[in-house]
Amino acid sequence: MTPKIRDLRDQISALQAELLDALREQEAGVLLRLHGQRVEFEESVRHAHMRLKTNFFRWLISNRPQNLLTGPIIYSLVVPLAILDLCVSLYQASCFPIYRVAKVRRGDYIVFDRHKLEYLNFIEKFHCTYCAYGNGVLAFASEVAARTEEYFCPIKHAQRVLGRHASYERFLEYGEAEDFAKKLEETRCNLAEKTQSEGN
DSSP: OOHHHHHHHHHHHHHHHHHHHHHHHHHHTTSEEEETTEEEEOHHHHHHHHHHOOOHHHHHHHSOHHHHHHHHHHHHTHHHHHHHHHHHHHHHHHHHHHHTOOOOOGGGTOOOOGGGOTTSOHHHHHHHHHHHHHHHHHHHHHHHHHHHHHHHOOBOOSSOOSSOOGGGGGSBOTTOOTTHHHHHHHHHHHHHHHHHHHTO
16 A cells, blocks of 8 residues: 555545544534433424324325335344344354454444434334344444454455445555565454454
8 A cells, every 4th residue: 555545545534533523513403412322302302303203093094005015024134134143243252352353342333212203103113223223233244244354354356346344445455465474464463453452
């Protein structure tokens, strides 16, 4: 990796961190407060939300029929999602300590908070909880896979890849064969140092 590319990557990382800070400030202006994992809206906002809630029967009549018909298919995926969640959790619990790779915090990816929104009826809350679980499990599994790839095969692809994970930019260039074993070991040592600094 050339110094220019490294500098650009560092600038992008700094800008991403700045963007996250700006987004958090904007969220604070929506009249809500975060207390750890608890979300609190101002009382006036909470009452306005409650007035906007659609009751179950009105929701059922106004809902698209195709959504009701495909519901069983969508919810049948809970079984493979739960199996994926269990398998990925067991894999990282048993293997990451051996590799000295920092464990992925599952709770950072699977977040349940939409059910607290007063403007959602109980069916909408159920949908939101299911979506949070499904997308959270997939994001959690993706991060575990990314750390595994960084440990075993930190080599970029020759072709452009969509949906690259955050550590992909640190990977070796495709075809960078010189001192590959040494660079792979350096990558693994960096992962182990990161694990120690995170206290895992």
